[in-house]
Amino acid sequence: xxxxxxxxxxxxxxxxxxxxxxxxxxxxxxxxxxxxxxxxxxxxxxxxxxxxxxxxxxxxxxxxxxxxxxxxxxxxxxxxxxxxxxxxxxxxxxxxxxxxxxxxxxxxxxxxxxxxxxxxxxxxxxxxxxxxxxxxxxxxxxxxxxxxxxxxxxxxxxxxxxxxxxxxxxxxxxxxxxxxxxxxxxxxxxxxxxxxxxxxxxxxxx
Numbered sequence: 178x179x180x181x182x183x184x185x186x187x188x189x190x191x192x193x194x195x196x197x198x199x200x201x202x203x204x205x206x207x208x209x210x211x212x213x214x215x216x217x218x219x220x221x222x223x224x225x226x227x228x229x230x231x232x233x234x235x236x237x238x239x240x241x242x243x244x245x246x247x248x249x250x251x252x253x254x255x256x257x258x259x260x261x262x263x264x265x266x267x268x269x270x271x272x273x274x275x276x277x278x279x280x281x282x283x284x285x286x287x288x289x290x291x292x293x294x295x296x297x298x299x300x301x302x303x304x305x306x307x308x309x310x311x312x313x314x315x316x317x318x319x320x321x322x323x324x325x326x327x328x329x330x331x332x333x334x335x336x337x338x339x340x341x342x343x344x345x346x347x348x349x350x351x352x353x354x355x356x357x358x359x360x361x362x363x364x365x366x367x368x369x370x371x372x373x374x375x376x377x378x379x380x381x382x383x
Contacts, residue, residue: 179209179252179282180378181298182371185290185350186305187343188234189315191361195305195368196285202372207379209251209279213286216244217262219269228267234287234342241292244284248298254278280379290350303371304354307361309340 186192200208218240220228232238247257258273290296290304313335320326326334351357358367 179278180280180300181248181252182281182283182301182303183289183299184283184285184303184305185287187307187312187347188287188339189312190305190307192285192305194362195358196283198362198368199372199375203375204379207279208281208283209276211259211282211284213239213289215260215262216240221268231267232338232342234338236288236291236346239288241295245294248284248295251278251282252298281375287347290353291346296353301356301374302354303356303358304351305361306357306359
């Protein structure tokens with residue numbers, strides 16, 4: 178049975194860096210990563226203007242039911258067909274990615290500790306913490322490069338949705354975490370501790 182780790186934290190907190198550095202510390206091919214971002218609802222039925230105003234930081238934007246179903250399957254050792262989501266078009270691709278069950282499954286995303294059913298499937302819950310200023314800088318850099326937004330659009334979105342949603346839905350989930358990693362990807366000790374917990378699990382013979 179797979180060991181499930183949830184890694185949450187605010188937008189731009191350094192979750193992806195933590196995941197990457199943890200993976201680098203582990204044997205190749207033993208870990209599967211399931212990004213929450215793949216499970217945003219398909220919005221192809223909406224006009225493009227409406228899609229561009231999507232609030233990606235609200236739990237209602239995610240198809241939690243499918244994500245929970247997929248984590249259950251992986252936990253049972255069965256493969257899944259992970260959706261592919263595009264932030265540029267706010268739609269889901271017709272293609273999927275086949276993900277095989279591994280000894281360790283990392284579920285990563287801003288809202289993954291927000292759902293009680295999903296939390297119950299996790300063996301370890303991690304929250305990556307970071308200062309709001311640091312998060313805003315990362316959000317600006319990422320959205321300019323990866324999502325084709327202007328600086329003004331990024332700042333407006335941060336003020337209107339990212340910041341209030343963080344305070345309402347994301348920050349409160351910190352209380353569910355078994356492990357909190359401050360300073361995100363720069364916290365070498367936190368990453369080493371998490372890596373060693375996972376390594377023990379990988380090397381443990383059932």
